[in-house]
Amino acid sequence: MGGLITGVADWVIPGLLFVVLVLGFCRRIPVYETFVTGAQEGFEVAIKTIPYLVAMLVAISVFRASGAMDGVVYFLKPLLEPFGIPPEVLPHAVMRPLSGGAALGIATDIIRTHGPDSLLGCLVSTMQGTSDTTFYILSVYFGAIGVKHYRYAPVTGLLADVTTFLASVIIVGRTFG
Amino acid sequence: MxxxxxxxxxxxxxxxxxxxxxxxxxxxxxxxxxxxxxxxxxxxIAVVSFWLGVMRVAEAAGLVRALARLVRPLVQLLFPGVPGDHPAVGAIVLNLSANVLGLGNAATPAGLVAMRELQKLNPRPEEATPAMCTFLALNTACITLVPATVIGIRALYGSREPAAIIGSTVLATACGMTVAILADSLFRQLYRRK
Structure with missing residues (x-):
């Protein structure tokens, strides 16, 4: 199963690129100019992540260097080990529904510390790629139309987030383990 | 928090x-x-610029609209309270298609239009309708095809296969989306009885 999953993954980006360009050519889109216009925004979008990354990477860096991270991992390990959940990814799981930028900071820290191709690196990459900033989306969308009672929407969102998290742990363990 | x-x-x-x-x-x-x-x-900057360029071409070439045609029947099935020809359906379809492709810039405006249209069908404007809850459940647990930012970070820190996580990402989001749909229809039944 692991081979199939990574095999399909190899094809997604080249395949999507091919389809997009052929479709653009068939619809007589000036593909080159359109690409450049879109890419122009890249600088701004990437630079906008700086404040979030600085805030989160400084905090995580202090937390790790002080030895507090080792303490947390040491205490959580016996609790999480039976479920196959590495304690290092817990801060990410907590932050993901709240702030995309902060979660990206935590993911960056784990990818750099443990290596992008390690089991931890693959797991946190998958976690960052899946699931959205649930609470942020709820407050923006409901806020925009003045709805005050969210009813069961937050519970559904959280249930989905927890499922995606556990599914990531299992799938990454099978694929890259 | x-x-x-x-x-x-x-x-x-x-x-x-x-x-x-x-x-x-x-x-x-x-x-x-x-x-x-x-x-x-x-x-x-490198990967984000490239990907935004590709996505702009995808948008102009109508890839979102092509995907929307596939998503539409599913949306009509999941939103029994919304008439099939209501403008909300189009906005919901557009938002979900853009989400799958990772087009945040196109997804948010369409999502806000969808919410505004759903609000017009709402008898109690301060309370979320079942359709709104379904829409947001789908939106927050949506399948993502290419998580470009994290692929960029993996490449930056020397990954041999930066895109290797696409398969696990799609599978995990598919699980999350399935649970979101099931939980939403379950809660919808429970709340109706009260």
């Missing part, structure tokens, strides 16, 4: 360092973390 978590990380880090008698590491860690953050953001 973010405030609390950030404060907790910073303060407990400083206190633990002081207790361990190595308070000087805090200053070094702060500078190192900040430097790392800026380096990462600059490193991301």
């Amino acid at each position: 973010v405030n609390f978590f950030w404060l907790l990380l910073m303060l407990s880090g400083i206190v633990v360092a002081a207790v361990h008698g190595k308070v000087e590491t805090v200053t070094r860690a702060v500078l190192e973390g900040a430097k790392l953050a800026v380096e990462t953001s600059f490193g991301l």
Whole structure:
């Protein structure tokens, strides 16, 4: 199963690129100019992540260097080990529904510390790629139309987030383990 | 909540360092973390620029509309309370298609239009309707095809296969989306009985 999953993954980006360009050519889109216009925004979008990354990477860096991270991992390990959940990814799981930028900071820290191709690196990459900033989306969308009672929407969102998290742990363990 | 978590990380880090008698590491860690953050953001310019360029072509070529045609029947099935020809359906379809492709810029405006249209069908404007709950459940647990940012970060830190996580990402989001749809229809039944 692991081979199939990574095999399909190899094809997604080249395949999507091919389809997009052929479709653009068939619809007589000036593909080159359109690409450049879109890419122009890249600088701004990437630079906008700086404040979030600085805030989160400084905090995580202090937390790790002080030895507090080792303490947390040491205490959580016996609790999480039976479920196959590495304690290092817990801060990410907590932050993901709240702030995309902060979660990206935590993911960056784990990818750099443990290596992008390690089991931890693959797991946190998958976690960052899946699931959205649930609470942020709820407050923006409901806020925009003045709805005050969210009813069961937050519970559904959280249930989905927890499922995606556990599914990531299992799938990454099978694929890259 | 973010405030609390950030404060907790910073303060407990400083206190633990002081207790361990190595308070000087805090200053070094702060500078190192900040430097790392800026380096990462600059490193991301490459992949983000490229991907936004490709996605602009995808948008202009009508890929979102092509995907929307596939999603539409599913949306009509999941929103029994919304008439099939209502403008909300089109906006919901557009938002979900853009989400699958990772087009945040196109997804948010369409999502806001969808919410405004659903609000017009709402008898109690301060309370969320079942259709709104379904829409947001789908929106927050949506399948993502290409998580471009994290692929960029993996490449930046020397991954041999930066895109290798696409398969696991799609599978995990598919699980999340399935549970979101099931939980939503379950809650919808439960709330109707009350």
